[in-house]
Every structure is written in C-alpha cells, then in structure tokens.
Amino acid sequence: MPEIRVTPLGAGQDVGRSCILVSIAGKNVMLDCGMHMGFNDDRRFPDFSYITRNGRLTDFLDCVIISHFHLDHCGALPYFSEMVGYDGPIYMTHPTQAICPILLEDYRKIAVDKKGEANFFTSQMIKDCMKKVVAVHLHQTVQVDDELEIKAYYAGHVLGAAMFQIKVGSESVVYTGDYNMTPDRHLGAAWIDRCRPNLLITESTYATTIRDSKRCRERDFLKKVHEAVERGGKVLIPVFALGRAQELCILLETFWERMNLKAPIYFSTGLTEKANHYYKLFITWTNQKIRKTFVQRNMFEFKHIKAFDRAFADNPGPMVVFATPGMLHAGQSLQIFRKWAGNEKNMVIMPGYCVQGTVGHKILSGQRKLEMEGRQVLEVKMQVEYMSFSAHADAKGIMQLVGQAEPESVLLVHGEAKKMEFLKQKIEQEFRVNCYMPANGETVTLPTSPSIPVGISLGLLKREMAQGLLPDAKKPRLLHGTLIMKDSNFRLVSSEQALKELGLAEHQLRFTCRVHLHDPRKEQETAMRVYSHLKSMLKDHCVQHLPDGSVTVESILIQAAAHSEDPGTKVLLVSWTYQDEELGSYLTSLLKKGLPQAPS
C-alpha cells in the first residue's frame, strides 16, 4: 500500500525550529531547517541523527526546501549542510536566497562574537551552504529528479515567503510555511490554486484567534504617532530589521506623504539598508499597490525615512526612529530609549511580542522604574504603547486556505498543542477530512491510493466511442482491450495490436457445448425450430439459417445432430469464441430450457 509519511523534527506542536520530514512515493524531502530561539544548547537545532545514524544525509534526502528567511525556518541550514554534511539541492525563492545569508551571518555574529560560542558554523560555511541553493520562481514547476517536482506559491508573511507543493506522480503534499491571508501594506495575501493535495501541512500559530480588521490597527498606530509628533515629542519604534519594519516604514511613509508632515523619520542603519535594497529589487513579490506604482516611484525609495546617526538622538524637535532590536534588550534601541525615557512628551511603540526579562516586556507590563546595569535607576516617563502587527494567518485564514486547496487531509505544525486541538476539531468538522497534529519525532502515516495513468490507443478509443454514446466524465465505462505493462508504463490497446506488438500468433479459443434436446423430428426440422425460436427471442441479434442446416447467431454456430444412441434426442452443438462468451453462455442457457412446443 503506498503511503505518505510525515515526521516533524521541529515545529511539531511547537513554534520554532521548523523542520519536517516528508516521504512521499519513495522520495524523502525535508521542509525547512530552522533553529529554536529559546534554547542555546543542542536543542536549538533539529536532531538530524534521526534521519540517519551513520550514513550520509545526501543519500537519504532528495531535497531540502526552505519556505522563507526567518531564522526559525532556515537557521540551522549551514549547520545541516556543512557540519552534518548534506550535498543535495536546497530550494528556496530568490528573495529568500538573497536575504537568508544576511540573517545567518548576523545570527552567527551574535552567537560567536557576542556570546563567544565555539563549534559554530563560520562565514565560509554560510557561503558554501548558499552555493547549494537552487532558486525557484513563483508557480515554476521544478523537476528535482525524474519523478519529484516542486512548485512555489505566494505566501505573504515576509518578502519571498512561499508555500511549496511537492508532487510525485499523482501524489502531492503542500507545505505552507508561514503565511498570511490578509494583505498588509507591503505584501499581498497568500494564494493557492485548487490543487487538491493528498496532504496539506499548515502552520497554526493563531489557531484560536480571529483577528480584528487591520485597518483599525493601522489607524491606531498612525494616530498615536501623529499625535506624539504634533505635540513635539519623539517616537521610538523598536523593530527587528526585516519584515514588520518594512510594513511600518511604508505605513509611516505614505502617511507622511499624504498628510504632508515634515518631522523626520529615521531608520537605524546596518542590516536594514541591505534589506531595503532587496525589497526594492523584488518588487514583484510585493502587493498590488507597490507593484503598480513602482514605475512612477518605488515605494521602498523612502522620501521621508533617512538613515539614523547616533548624534541625531539629541536633536531638538519631533522625530520618529525605528531602531533595532525589537525587544529593547540591547543595542541602539535601548540606547535611544534611555535617552528619551525621561520626557513625558516622548513615546515608545512596541510593535511586537516581547520575551520575558527584556526591557520591552518590563515596560509593557507597566513598570515605570527600571534598574539598569550599574545600579542606575531609570524612570520611564514617556508613553508606552503596544501594537500587534503580525503576519500569520488567523483561524479564519487557515480555514480559508484549506478551503482553497481542498486537501484530502490536513496536518498542523508550528503552533501550540492546545490551540491546535481546537483547530483540528474545527477542520474535521467543517471539511470532513482527517487532521493530524504530530509532536516532534512522531510519525504520521497516510495511506494513499494513487491513480495510475494508462495510455489508451486512439484506435481503440475511437472504436469504443463509435459503439456508444459520448463518454461521460462522471460515469465509469466498460471496454475491452489489452493492458500492456512495459518499462513501468501502462497502455491499453486493442487485442490485435497487442498481439502484433508482442509478436504472438492469435489463438482461437472456442467453447463448445452440447445441448440435448428431446425432439423426435429430423435434424433439419430441429434446426428450423431452433432457428425460429432464436429468431423470436433474440431480436437485436442477427440470426441466420445457413444452407448446410446450421444456425448462426452472430458468430455463434449451432448445429443439430441426431444422437448416436437415442434417435429421439437431438444433440445441439453450440460453439462460440471466447469473445462472445456472454452471448454464448446466454444462448446455451436459453437452449437448455428447451424449445417451445411446436405450434403444430
């Protein structure tokens, strides 16, 4: 029985360290290769030894697919390919290929230079790893080998994020990665055609949430910034370099443009500049508005947003500053925060979630006095705002995607177990499909019944068509032919052609059957009686009485002879070829019932 097996190495009932193994029709594919933010030990990378204890990974995996550039989806890639050792192809979209190494390098720097970790992958390893990457376009079908093909769909979420369809023959799996069903200011909504995969592996970060309209959020954000700037305050927005930052930039930029505002907006330099560069480049991956207007002006060519310099923080007058990192735990954002915290005119807007222990989390939970290093106490007088900008599909969005793709079964990853439970139940109830939510290391096996395509010869098809009505797509139809299996392909041909092709002589196979009839009359008369009987019974068929005394019904021959021992009994010899088996057996049964009494 063919089957699809799925084993999450990471992201099974968990967020982070996405890594899912799929084997489909004998092909093994690894989806994503991420790291876990929460751990600093071995647990941060997936356990690749699960795949093979001592063999080479390349022999076991046909390809690796990376859905987008977030580290929890690609962070372990250099480790996996260079340190564990994998030489096969790695597939990702062009923007992901461009931005991924920047983030990996940044990650490496923090891990090695700041935290001083040893035995970490090097810059060279990142470069080598990226050399194994094959970039794909949206909706481009890539043949990994003769049987395995993959295809990318737009997923929203971040620049270059894609959903992948993995297909072998007629069996297919769709992996969504992270996706967003509501468009935002810089990216469009995820879209997939009705590809009806055997299995849909979807993220479920917001499995139990239905989000409010994004417009309220945007309006709130803009209003807060606008008010703060109007009363002459400075606004600090701590962000991570990629993703939401660009959305907020576009939001503010267009608002500034519309409202003709003059206060400067700054973006802390470094990573971001490079990233913005890629956003400018991959315009086709953005939303309708940006794509349509970029001929006049590329939206990422910011007019109002300039690079930030450390000295600007002390400038008088209102300003807005985007600074990294997003949780105010270190770096530039923290520095600026310390400078501005004392003035109640200023404002800090946290656009995302903050981990416990960071300054961001403290101020969000309402702490007004912060203890900084060196026993300093920082009094926070500035306004603290929280806005949630997140680019994952909510429960409704997930359901919408499932509805669009119409899978045979669904598998949930990248979410919390408790929340998945709810969504699982909903999916099973609404769509009446099976839904799975394996934990890490747990394997789900799905039996499949792949359809096997068989080629039919045109001659045979036409002959069959001529016999009956038009083929109806909805109804099965019976036809006679010969199935030839040769080099793992199947053909249905007419028997004559099959014989010819195989170089075989045709064997006539005839069935003969004797039917005893009690009839004292002569053979000829018996034959006549049989003829008239059959003629009356079989109106659709051609019944003939031949001069030699035999009767034929189509190609079936009936001869009457006197019984050698009993002259009162006639023996009817019925003979037919096996093609006419149906009619032949019908005839015999008919004759066995006897002839009707002669009318006289």
Add this chain to the structure above:
Amino acid sequence: MAAHLKKRVYEEFTKVVQQQQEEIATKKLRLTKPSKSAALHIDLCKATSPADALQYLLQFARKPVEAESVEGVVRILLEHYYKENDPSVRLKIASLLGLLSKTAGFSPDCIMDDAINILQNEKSHQVLAQLLDTLLAIGTKLPENQAIQMRLVDVACKHLTDTSHGVRNKCLQLLGNLGSLEKSVTKDGEGLAVRDVQKIIGDYFSDQDPRVRTAAIKAMLQLHERGLKLHQTIYNQACKLLSDDYEQVRSAAVQLIWVVSQLYPESIVPIPSSNEEIRLVDDAFGKICHMVSDGSWVVRVQAAKLLGSMEQVSCHFLEQTLDKKLMSDLRRKRTAHERAKELYSSGEFSSGRKWGDDAPKEEIDTGAVNLIESGACGAFVHGLEDEMYEVRIAAVEALCMLAQSSPSFAEKCLDFLVDMFNDEIEEVRLQSIHTMRKISNNITLREDQLDTVLAVLEDSSRDIREALHELLCCTNVSTKEGIHLALVELLKNLTKYPTDRDSIWKCLKFLGSRHPTLVLPLVPELLSTHPFFDTAEPDMDDPAYIAVLVLIFNAAKTCPTMPALFSDHTFRHYAYLRDSLSHLVPALRLPGRKLVSSAVSSSITPHEDPSHQFLQQSLERVYSLQHLDPQGTQELLELTIRDLQRLGELQSELAGVADFSATYLRCQLLLIKALQEKLWNVAAPLYLKQSDLASAAAKQIMEETYKMEFMYSGVENKQVVIIHHMRLQAKALQLIVTARTTRGVDPLFGMCEKFLQEVDFFQRCFIADLPHLQDSFVDKLLDLMPRLMTSKPVEVVKILQTMLRQSTFLHLPLPEQIHKASATIIEPAGESDNPLRFTSGLVVALDVDATLEHVQDPQNTVKVQVLYPDGQAQMIHPKPADFRNPGPGRHRLITQVYLSHTAWTEPCQVEVRLLLAYNSNSRIPKSPWIEGGEVSPQVETSIEGTIPFSKSVKVYIMPKPARR
C-alpha cells in the same frame, strides 16, 4: 453552374451601368467601380492555392459592400465554399457570410438555407463553430421570424453533442440568443417539436469543458435578458457551479444566482444538513457573500458588486456581513469598533495607553464557534480588506447601495467606511468618502468617528479634501465638541492649504446652518469675547476669522438668540461680509439695526432683488433708445456695459446674465461704431487704409457671437436667434467692407452668393422665430430677398448698407438660468523660476489641474492649448477619464500635457491655456426641412473653432540639446 454564375455576374455588371445612366451626373464616379461580386469571382477563380484564396478574401473583407450587391457576393462565396478543400479558407468564407449578413438593408433569410445546408456537410470543428456564428448573426437580424428561429434552434440542438468545445459554445450561444420564449412556443407549435430551451442549456451546466459550462451559464443569462423567466430549479444547479474549479464558471454562476434571487426572492429553500428553511434571496445572499472570499479576484469583484443590488435581503443577514466574531485564545474579544463605541458611551476618551487594553474577555464555547459560516458572516469585512483595490472599491460601492436602502445598516457600516478613509489607494479613499456623503442622511457621526474623518483633512490630495468638505456639508454631528473639533480641523486645513479657502467656507456655511443649537454655546469662545473686557478686533482679512464668522452667521440665521452674544465689531463685520460674500452669509434679523431692510431682504424673491432690478433697468434703458443721436447711444452703451461688468463681478449669481448682456451690448456698440465711421461716404480708393476698424469690428462681433452661443450654459432658442441675427449683421458688414476695398466684381459674386445662402439658411432654421424679429435687419432683408437674388453684387452691397444703417436694435430676452463657462488653471501655478529641463526631442509631462464651471460636455469640448515662444501652437485633447465631476455644473480636469521642442539656448516660457471647442452645427435646431434632405450640405456652414476661456499660465521650460 459556373456558366450560370458568369451570366449572373455580367447581368449584375450591366445592371449597375444601366442604373447609372439614369442617374444624375454627380454620381458618375461610380461607373468606374466594377461590381464587387464580379471582382471577387474573378479573384477567386484566379487563386491557385488556398493561401492565395485566403489573401483575396482578406483583401475583399477590408472594403464594405453595398446592400444591393450583398446577395451576389454571398452566392459566389457559397459557390467557392462547396469547392474549397482547405478548412481555413472555408472558415474565412463562413466568417464573411456572417459579416455580410449583418449589412444594413440586406435581408439574410435567403442565405439561411444554404448556410444550414453547408453546416450539415461540414467536418471541421472550427468551420462548424464559425458557421454557427454566422447563423447567429442571421438569426439576430431576423428577430420576428419565428419559423427561422425555431429552425436555427433545432440546428443548434443537433450540434450540441459535437466533441469540440467551440462548436458546443456556439450552439449554446445560439440557443441563448434565439431560444424561443415560452409563450410564443405554445402559441404556434407548427409541427416543430417544442423544446424546453432552459432544460437543454441547463444540461450543459455539467459539461466536461469549463468553457462550455461558462457558455451555458451565459446563454441562460442571455435568455433572462431577453425576457424569459428562468425556472427556479436552475438555482440549485447554479449553486453547485459555485464550487467549480474554473473562475470564469464561478463568476458567471454568481451572476446567475443573483438573477434567480431577484426573480424568486420570497421562495423558500431548505438549508442542507438541517431542517430549517430560509428565503431564497437570503440563501443567495449568503452564497454570494461566501464568494467574496473566493480565490480569484475576478470572482470576488463580481460577488462584491452584486451584493450591493440585493436589497430585499433580510436585515439579520445584512448585518452579519459586518460581523466577524473576534476571538483570541478561544476567548471572545471585542472589536476595536466596539471598544471605541463603549469608551464613547461611558464618557471616556480613548486611552490606548494600557497594554492589554484589548485583552479578551469571556471564554468561548469551542463547539459554538463556526469558523467558516456558510452564511454572510463578515463578507464586507473581508471585501474591504482585500488585496486588490478593485474588490475594495466594489465592496465600498455595494455598502453604499445597501446602506441607502437600510438606515440601520447605514449606522452599522459607518465604522467600516470611516476605516476606509485610510486606504492606501486614493481612489478607494475617495470612493468611500463619496459613499459616506450619499448615506449621510441616515447617520450621525460619533465623536471618535468624526475624529478619524477629520484626520483625513490633512490629506495632500485636493480631491480628497474637497470630497471631505462636501461630506462635512451634509453630515450630522451629535455634540458641540464635535462641531468645535470640525472647526479646529478645518482651520488647520486652511492654514496648511490656503487654496481650499472657498471650499472650507462653503463647508462651514452648511455646518453652521445644520447645527445652530450646537454652535450657540461655542459662540463666546469662537469670537473670543469676554464678559468684562473688550478684546482686540480681529483682522477682517484673515480667512480663518472669516471662516469662523461664516459658521456663526449661518447658525444665527435660525437661532435668534445668538446675535445677542456678538460684540460691536462683529456686527460691522457682518455688514461687510454680507456685501462681499453674500453667497456665504445669509441675511440676519439683527436687533436694533437695519431691522427694516433686513426684514425686507429676507422676504424678497430673487427677481425683486435690488441688483436684479438694477440689471433690468439698465437693460431696459438701453433697449428703449432708438432715436437717440449716435453719440448719445454710444455713450449710454459704454456706460451700461461698464455697469453690467461691475455688477457681474459683485454679484456672482448674476454674473452669467450680466456678462451675457454686456457681450451683446458690446456687439451692438461695435456695430454702431463701425457704421458711424465717416468713411462710408468717402470714395472707395481713399477708403482703403481706414477699412481696418470696420473689418476688425466685424471680425470681433463674429467672435463675440460665438462666445455668446457656446460659452454660456442655459442659452435658449430665443437667444440663439438673436445671436445668429447679430452674426448675420456682422457678415453683412464684412461683405460691405470687402466690397468697398476690393477692386473688380468677380470675387464679390462668390461672397454675395454665400451671404444670400446664409440668409436663406437663417430663414429656414429660425422660421418659427421670425415673427419676433419684426423690423429687424433680417426682416427687411427677407422682404427684399427676391430683388437681391436677381440684382448684381454692387447693388446688393448698396442695399445691404442702407439696411444695416436702418436696422433697429433687437431686444435680447434674458434666459432664466445662464452661466458663463469658466476655467481656472490651478496647476501649473506659473510662478516657478526653475525651468523644467528635458532633452530636446524627448517629451516632458506637465501636470495640468484645472477646475471648469458650467461647461457642458467637457469631455468633447475642453482642449488644452500650449503656445510655444516661436508661435507654434499645440492643441491637446484630454482623455475622457481625466475629467471628474465633483458636483453639478462643476468639472475638474486633471491631465498630463506632453511638451516637446527642439533645443533652445536658454529657458523660455510656454503658455498653457484651456480652450472651448465648438461646432456651429450642434446648436442649430433641426427643422424638418433639414431632415428632409433638401438642404445641400455645402450651405450648412459648420464652423468649428475654439474659444479660450481660461487665463493662460506661463510655464518655464528648457529643452536641452541631446548629449551625444
């Protein structure tokens, strides 16, 4: 057959010749043109290969065929069709047959038999499809002939089983277009099997080819359009098609469902998987709502659009479209809208300070949450958030239509509309503002909503701001804080964009008159009066102060207690504003002062308005002068013209009338002046030099008459006669002047002839109005017409001269409503010192933004003219889409003008202005004479020209030489 054919060809050939011989000489040209069919026949016989034949056919198809020769051509084509083996040629012939049968004046029933005949023997699917198309053309040409239609339907049914989708498509199309309506079928069965067209088409809803499925649905819709009542059973079939794999099928199915829901809104349909039943229109509404989150945006647009027109849907369903039950971690969450509402009702301002302000509240029963309801849930929420702006616009439009029919829905959708004010695409923002304006009768804005609305006032787009001002004009505000907020924001807007001044004043006028009681408590604050101290008198020229006053005065109109709060200078300012901005400041009953006059002024009708009286009087004064001495007449005319012009400047509502009359008087003045020239008595040779003045006068009168005719909206026939009369006089003047200045008689012949023709034309056009023109120039002229016709040019000129001098001044009746077309170019402002640099030979785009007032049909009449310093003038026709219509009588032109020139050595200015194009034909009333075709076209002088109607703006440009 060939011989017969040839004979036929020659027959036709000769026939044509004979006809021509009988006809008049002017049509001789046709002689050289051989018969179409003959040429085609010869060509086709010459063709050696199918490719050749195809070429000939293609060439043939480029020229039109006259109705009388169509049949011959068709015969020849059919003849070749039978002989032709190549399907592509047959296809072309089939398509030509279709085209030919559409020829006006040709009845295609004669070729139908042949077409059906060849259809039966045809093997190629493509040709078959084309032939069916031809039959469709024939069938639509003969809508009355039942028998033919039946026959065609039969043919279509027979070919429905064809294996090619193209053929099936065409068959369905044929059925949709020709399938007989039920009634007629039952009446005349005539032996033909009565077919249930609907059932036949319906069977193809499940065809294997999506194109055929689409065609089937389209055919069904076509039946509906032709007035056939669709069966309700189709509804279920169509519902199944909603989940089709192909977008065009789904899109068509949505339409079909909509149609059925409009036909049977009150039928009851069961809800699957439960025992409940609902109205069909509700069910359909739910289904279409569901399609708003379809995968294909084409379907989404279609669905969103159709939602708007489903007005019979129940309230309960309608309101669900705006409901998207929020939850967070399985706990019910309130939407931001609900929170805002609650904060408002609890009297608090939105804090937004606290984190977790939006923390979810109650637990949700997991079983009860239905993530994708089959119903209408949240359709608009999704539609308004869609990625494609086309969908968003469609959703906004639908909201608008539904809200107009349901006040309670209007109230609910307000929050969403307000949110759309922040859309990233301007078009969507604009659309939602307009929508809001349309439904504003049903709603009252809450303070927090007003806040959001007002925030858009800072938008840099003028369109948006103006739309918003219009919206505020008709908005209901609930509190005095709201009014204050609106005023503050509008003043902010005023300082930021001073060009919005008029629009803002107008907005405040309405705001004030709508909310007098809310303005009342604000008055002391707004006027910054103090109970004990006198405050400084504000600057009267400050637009912001005027804005405040406009608000207050308009509120005071219906609030008699308000003037008591005014300080002295306010009254003075009132008097001033009442005079200077009378359209914004209403007449008030002020205590103590001017009570009498204001009481009078409030009761008078516009006709008794003193300024109007003044206008009437001055005009009457002029018309009464007949026998004054020329000197006095001229002076009086000059004075009156001056008065009228001043009046027009002061009283904007009278500007049109005043200008119109002034222009007429000016024409008269010019005429009088020209006739008063002493030079008329001087001998011809001496006259030469001084003729300038008279001919210039004639020319100017002509120009002015065109202006009068085409630049004013609301000009009636009465005026047009007078204008034309004036023009005729100018032409006579011109003729006289030319006669005096040119030597020799020959050129005069032509001119006289032409002039007489024009008189003739005038007479015929305005025959009905001639009685009003007693004693006028034309009246006399017509009396003498027989004499003029026979006399020599010199005599004619003499007669004309005396008549012109004797002619009296015609009274110009004033039209009820008359407005002068005017245009103001807002952009380019023409102040820039930086030249627009571009490489010579390439183009530079110049943004032009102008407002047009009282222009009729601006899409066709308004042009942009660019004058280059070298005298070169360029006329640009703006695209129809460049015109917007923000209000009645107003248009806005936003377009781009492309400039280009060869290299200059230094920057120079080009002039940009707007022109009004006219065509004298368009105004002339069509009398039966003209329609009868008795007028030869030469006489109908259609004069096309342009009138500049805006000030020209100078733009500094600099074409640089191209760098090599």
